[in-house]
Amino acid sequence: MKTILITGAAGFIGHALAKRLLEQGRRVVGLDNLNDYYDPQLKRDRLAELTVNPLFSHVNFDMADRARMAELFTEYSFDGVVNLAAQAGVRYSLINPHSYVDTNLVGFVNILEGCRHGGVKHLVYASSSSVYGANTKMPFSVHDNVDHPVSLYAASKKANELMAHTYSHLFNIPTTGLRFFTVYGPWGRPDMALFLFTRAMIAGEPINIFNHGNMERDFTYIDDIVEGVVRVIDHVPEPNPNWQGDSPDPGTSYCPWRVFNIGNNNKEKLMRYVEVLENCLGIEAKKNFLPMQDGDVPATYANVDDLIREVGFKPQTTIEEGVQRFVDWYRAYYRI
Numbered sequence: 343m344k345t346i347l348i349t350g351a352a353g354f355i356g357h358a359l360a361k362r363l364l365e366q367g368r369r370v371v372g373l374d375n376l377n378d379y380y381d382p383q384l385k386r387d388r389l390a391e392l393t394v395n396p397l398f399s400h401v402n403f404d405m406a407d408r409a410r411m412a413e414l415f416t417e418y419s420f421d422g423v424v425n426l427a428a429q430a431g432v433r434y435s436l437i438n439p440h441s442y443v444d445t446n447l448v449g450f451v452n453i454l455e456g457c458r459h460g461g462v463k464h465l466v467y468a469s470s471s472s473v474y475g476a477n478t479k480m481p482f483s484v485h486d487n488v489d490h491p492v493s494l495y496a497a498s499k500k501a502n503e504l505m506a507h508t509y510s511h512l513f514n515i516p517t518t519g520l521r522f523f524t525v526y527g528p529w530g531r532p533d534m535a536l537f538l539f540t541r542a543m544i545a546g547e548p549i550n551i552f553n554h555g556n557m558e559r560d561f562t563y564i565d566d567i568v569e570g571v572v573r574v575i576d577h578v579p580e581p582n583p584n585w586q587g588d589s590p591d592p593g594t595s596y597c598p599w600r601v602f603n604i605g606n607n608n609k610e611k612l613m614r615y616v617e618v619l620e621n622c623l624g625i626e627a628k629k630n631f632l633p634m635q636d637g638d639v640p641a642t643y644a645n646v647d648d649l650i651r652e653v654g655f656k657p658q659t660t661i662e663e664g665v666q667r668f669v670d671w672y673r674a675y676y677r678i
């Protein structure tokens with residue numbers, strides 16, 4: 343896997359992954375349209391860290407542009423593709439549903455077609471813990487059924503897994519979907535809790551705590567996500583010879599298709615996460631307790647047995663270490 347296309351390379355996870363692949367001496371083409379879902383300056387600053395490396399090229403257009411996407415796959419010969427570009431965010435999918443269809447569905451078909459015609463050896467794509475939707479059996483396992491999403495965002499991610507399956511079946515394209523669990527860390531996303539809380543606490547403003555604080559998340563540090571993705575890229579899925587249509591395993595297939603959870607395998611209470619942040623910042627948060635938000639789920643918790651077995655990796659970083667690194671980055675980046 344020498345030449346890799348990363349979509350969403352100016353995003354939180356894409357930037358960290360691109361950096362790592364460049365350090366390994368791989369050639370990376372980063373597609374990102376730098377849209378303004380959140381501060382594009384943060385995306386430009388992430389990108390600036392990548393463009394200094396001659397092994398990196400940035401291409402700037404919308405993944406939903408079918409003709410331009412087809413051209414990209416003729417311009418370059420990609421060994422691997424990591425699709426991270428998406429309209430992310432659960433709550434925003436109630437406000438602007440069409441943007442999820444444009445990028446996560448239309449854009450994703452363009453990726454699949456590119457892989458089909460471009461002879462790509464492995465497509466890795468971001469799914470999400472949100473596909474577990476209304477499931478309450480913990481920890482969440484890839485071998486559980488995930489047919490009950492509670493937001494359009496989650497449905498679009500589940501749709502990606504299904505769409506990928508058809509391409510693995512029809513065209514024998516190896517595909518791996520990665521269900522990331524609440525990712526946090528330096529260069530993080532301004533629409534996510536840690537960023538929102540930090541900004542508000544420094545400004546002396548209250549933080550919004552949903553479901554009256556009764557939330558649990560499997561918070562996963564960015565470096566652990568990157569390590570998992572890097573290992574998966576080189577681990578091309580093979581058909582599961584034991585898969586049977588009369589008792590179909592949702593996590594594997596008779597064709598080269600897999601899904602993995604990448605989570606810390608640790609269920610943390612949201613109030614503990616806030617406490618750790620308070621300690622790192624040395625500021626006590628003013629807390630605004632609110633009811634549960636539509637589209638959200640009260641708890642997530644990843645079973646990572648398959649990841650450990652197949653790629654020999656389990657995320658390790660504690661929230662005490664990870665939140666401290668985020669706070670250090672935040673202070674340096676915003677010169678506080």
Ligand SMILES: NC(=O)c1ccc[n+]([C@@H]2O[C@H](COP(=O)([O-])OP(=O)(O)OC[C@H]3O[C@@H](n4cnc5c(N)ncnc54)[C@H](O)[C@@H]3O)[C@@H](O)[C@H]2O)c1
Pocket residue numbers: 349350351352353354355356373374375376377385403404405406425426427428429430431444445449468469470471521522523524525526531
């Ligand atoms: N961060 C998390 O906690 C988390 C959890 C589960 C899943 N995911 C998934 O992981 C992936 C990466 O997430 P992230 O947190 O880095 O998000 P991000 O929003 O920081 O990164 C996505 C990048 O894709 C780009 N992009 C979006 N639509 C595009 C389009 N139509 N054409 C070209 N570029 C486009 C954006 O400009 C952005 O830079 C996403 O697919 C997301 O759904 C993230």
